[in-house]
Amino acid sequence: MDAAEFRRRGREMVDYVADYLENIEQRPVYPDLEPGYLRSLIPSEAPLEPESYEDVMKDVERVIMPGAASPACTELETVMLDWLGKMLQLPECFIAGTDGHGGGVIQGTASEATLISLLAARCKAIRRVQATNPEISEAEVLSKLVAYTSEQAHSSVERAALIGGVMMRKVPTDKTYAVGGHMLKQMVEEDKAAGFIPFYVTKHSGIECVCLFQFCATLGTTPSCAFDHTTELGPICNDENMWMHIDAAYAGSAFICPEFRPLLNGIEFADSFNFNPHKWLLVNFDCSAMWVKKRTDIIGAFKMEPLYLKHENQESGLVTDYRHWQIPLGRRFRSLKLWFVFRMYGLKGLQAHIRKQVALAKEFESLVRADKRFEICAEVIMGLVCFRLKGSNELNQNLLKKITKSQEIHLVPCQLSGRFVLRFAICARTTESRHIQQAWRHITQLTFELLQEPSH
Ligand code: PLP
Numbered sequence: 001m002d003a004a005e006f007r008r009r010g011r012e013m014v015d016y017v018a019d020y021l022e023n024i025e026q027r028p029v030y031p032d033l034e035p036g037y038l039r040s041l042i043p044s045e046a047p048l049e050p051e052s053y054e055d056v057m058k059d060v061e062r063v064i065m066p067g068a069a070s071p072a073c074t075e076l077e078t079v080m081l082d083w084l085g086k087m088l089q090l091p092e093c094f095i096a097g098t099d100g101h102g103g104g105v106i107q108g109t110a111s112e113a114t115l116i117s118l119l120a121a122r123c124k125a126i127r128r129v130q131a132t133n134p135e136i137s138e139a140e141v142l143s144k145l146v147a148y149t150s151e152q153a154h155s156s157v158e159r160a161a162l163i164g165g166v167m168m169r170k171v172p173t174d175k176t177y178a179v180g181g182h183m184l185k186q187m188v189e190e191d192k193a194a195g196f197i198p199f200y201v202t203k204h205s206g207i208e209c210v211c212l213f214q215f216c217a218t219l220g221t222t223p224s225c226a227f228d229h230t231t232e233l234g235p236i237c238n239d240e241n242m243w244m245h246i247d248a249a250y251a252g253s254a255f256i257c258p259e260f261r262p263l264l265n266g267i268e269f270a271d272s273f274n275f276n277p278h279k280w281l282l283v284n285f286d287c288s289a290m291w292v293k294k295r296t297d298i299i300g301a302f303k304m305e306p307l308y309l310k311h312e313n314q315e316s317g318l319v320t321d322y323r324h325w326q327i328p329l330g331r332r333f334r335s336l337k338l339w340f341v342f343r344m345y346g347l348k349g350l351q352a353h354i355r356k357q358v359a360l361a362k363e364f365e366s367l368v369r370a371d372k373r374f375e376i377c378a379e380v381i382m383g384l385v386c387f388r389l390k391g392s393n394e395l396n397q398n399l400l401k402k403i404t405k406s407q408e409i410h411l412v413p414c415q416l417s418g419r420f421v422l423r424f425a426i427c428a429r430t431t432e433s434r435h436i437q438q439a440w441r442h443i444t445q446l447t448f449e450l451l452q453e454p455s456h
Contacts, residue, residue: 038075046083050346077335094291104291105325110249111156113274113290121243123301125213147214150179152221181232220251223414224378234269253280299324357383383426393420
């Protein structure tokens with residue numbers, strides 16, 4: 001959709017909303033629909049090819065408006081997360097379908113999804129301990145829980161532990177900045193040798209050691225887009241009874257392409273998985289897709305049933321009460337964004353978008369590699385290129401200062417193996433090869449100027 005069409009459709013949408021408000025008294029207060037009505041009205045998978053805006057709008061009338069805003073809001077979300085889960089080829093256990101035990105939910109951000117998985121895992125661990133040792137208090141168990149994550153994990157993972165009031169241990173990474181099975185295993189073994197793990201409980205003296213309860217793996221780390229080895233980590237988590245959450249906030253979108261899907265292998269061991277379609281799948285902020293293998297794990301952790309929230313279908317098993325899957329009670333109709341984007345691009349259009357951006361990153365990488373003054377600092381797998389000038393951290397900090405001051409491009413740095421590294425990230429929908437070339441010309445011009453300065 002170009003800018004002219006966007007303007008036109010935007011005006012039409014304002015008219016649509018105004019008509020709705022003007023005629024709202026003609027609409028029934030309560031929808032005359034059976035739970036689950038929506039699934040049979042739309043296909044079970046996203047289209048391969050793009051569809052027209054008119055077709056989608058016709059379906060808004062046919063599919064959504066009879067159940068607006070409820071139950072359409074909930075039901076479209078479940079079905080869209082099934083569509084998206086199928087696009088990613090998630091194992092069947094994550095797909096809600098009509099009678100699955102898993103399913104998806106839209107959270108606002110990856111940070112929320114990580115926090116929710118941690119709280120659900122925490123609750124599960126506490127219940128497990130208390131099931132055999134009811135005399136031990138929740139506070140006592142809580143003080144012994146330990147979660148693990150990579151030293152390269154996003155700060156939101158550590159923050160989740162902080163909010164959840166649990167200890168978090170950081171697992172070191174290999175030379176590709178990823179956590180392998182042996183690293184986690186080693187840390188777990190060290191903890192066991194120190195008498196911590198597996199947690200054990202003595203009836204009269206309380207818990208004498210720490211209880212492992214969660215590992216948060218990252219697929220596509222923030223600093224360098226590294227991929228933890230989930231095929232190795234998964235079995236360890238399963239053996240140790242640890243909840244495995246996978247945070248693929250940025251890179252998850254690429255798994256809709258078969259050539260990137262192998263990076264998601266190991267998902268079958270995970271308890272929960274999350275990525276942000278608002279980062280790289282052409283969906284506007286906010287839309288963070290999260291799946292759980294067993295929805296009872298998550299619902300069990302947050303369920304509250306005051307009278308004013310009770311409804312007649314809640315015990316039927318036919319409706320999904322997303323309020324139990326998230327921290328807030330109220331929620332927006334975010335699945336409409338997914339529905340529109342999936343249909344207007346089609347799976348093929350979305351794959352083309354990812355592939356184009358990865359190709360642009362590769363183009364930038366070749367430019368860097370061809371200039372002997374620079375080095376590439378991590379394998380370029382997706383749309384992120386980590387590079388630096390060969391030389392000191394100070395030199396690279398000065399280059400970044402010049403880049404920032406010139407206000408032409410925006411780069412965010414990172415630290416890899418103690419080295420100051422520049423990150424070139426391609427994420428805007430409109431980025432073209434000419435932008436890459438222009439950015440590189442700009443960087444090399446500033447480099448030339450920097451190296452001319454007397455201090456260098
Ligand atoms: N996890 C990873 C790997 C990220 O790269 C980011 C943000 O860049 C986050 C989590 C946090 O994302 P959000 O803003 O959705 O909480």
